[in-house]
Amino acid sequence: MKYLVFLVAYAALAQQPAARILVAYHSETGHTEKLAQAIAKGAASVEGAEVTLRKTSDVKPEEIARYDGMVVGTPVHWANLTAETKRFLDQVGAALWAAKTNGDGRTAGAFCTGGGTAMGKDVARLSVLAAFLTMRFTVIGGVDSEGYGTLGPEATTGPADPGVSEKEQEEPRRFGERFARLTRQVRRQ
Numbered sequence: 001m002k003y004l005v006f007l008v009a010y011a012a013l014a015q016q017p018a019a020r021i022l023v024a025y026h027s028e029t030g031h032t033e034k035l036a037q038a039i040a041k042g043a044a045s046v047e048g049a050e051v052t053l054r055k056t057s058d059v060k061p062e063e064i065a066r067y068d069g070m071v072v073g074t075p076v077h078w079a080n081l082t083a084e085t086k087r088f089l090d091q092v093g094a095a096l097w098a099a100k101t102n103g104d105g106r107t108a109g110a111f112c113t114g115g116g117t118a119m120g121k122d123v124a125r126l127s128v129l130a131a132f133l134t135m136r137f138t139v140i141g142g143v144d145s146e147g148y149g150t151l152g153p154e155a156t157t158g159p160a161d162p163g164v165s166e167k168e169q170e171e172p173r174r175f176g177e178r179f180a181r182l183t184r185q186v187r188r189q
């Protein structure tokens, strides 16, 4: 009986159309782009996920409403998200409004890189997530190596911990996988 329930649930999931996920990022010197690539890789490893990786400046307003999940990455500029990332979030809100829809049944997440260990990475990610919450998205965070929830992947890139190491790309890969899995569950029918 248990086996039958599992088979029916599996068949129902397998029949669903792909969950379309956008990983959009702003990056001036390539650090945030590395995290974006790792997240996209993790998300693409989930069966039934269709992943698009784009610079925020390359996302066209008319494609926004087609995504079931959106992950947005920003460098920290003056302890917050960048002006470019804010412009993109405004564009997302306007596109959904124009399409007479909202974030219900869609997921969102945030990630960032910052030069300092504690100079705005939390604020930057919370700013991204606050915009998505206001648009009615279901927000998904990450899980760190000790099992605690996080605001989303991050990396320190300044003198205390230069660049984005291979190890710092593990959390974003795991996050991408978790994000895609949960998006398949949350997605509007």
Ligand SMILES: Cc1cc2nc3c(=O)[nH]c(=O)nc-3n(C[C@H](O)[C@H](O)[C@H](O)COP(=O)(O)O)c2cc1C
Pocket (backbone or CB within 6 Å): 026, 027, 028, 029, 030, 031, 032, 033, 074, 075, 076, 077, 078, 079, 080, 113, 114, 115, 116, 117, 118, 119, 120, 121, 157, 158
């Ligand atoms: C104008 C400007 C302001 C910045 N302000 C901060 C800051 O407040 N806190 C911080 O941790 N890093 C700050 N940084 C460093 C960047 O966040 C960091 O180098 C980041 O990894 C760059 O990402 P990118 O390579 O994707 O552009 C700033 C960088 C610039 C150019």
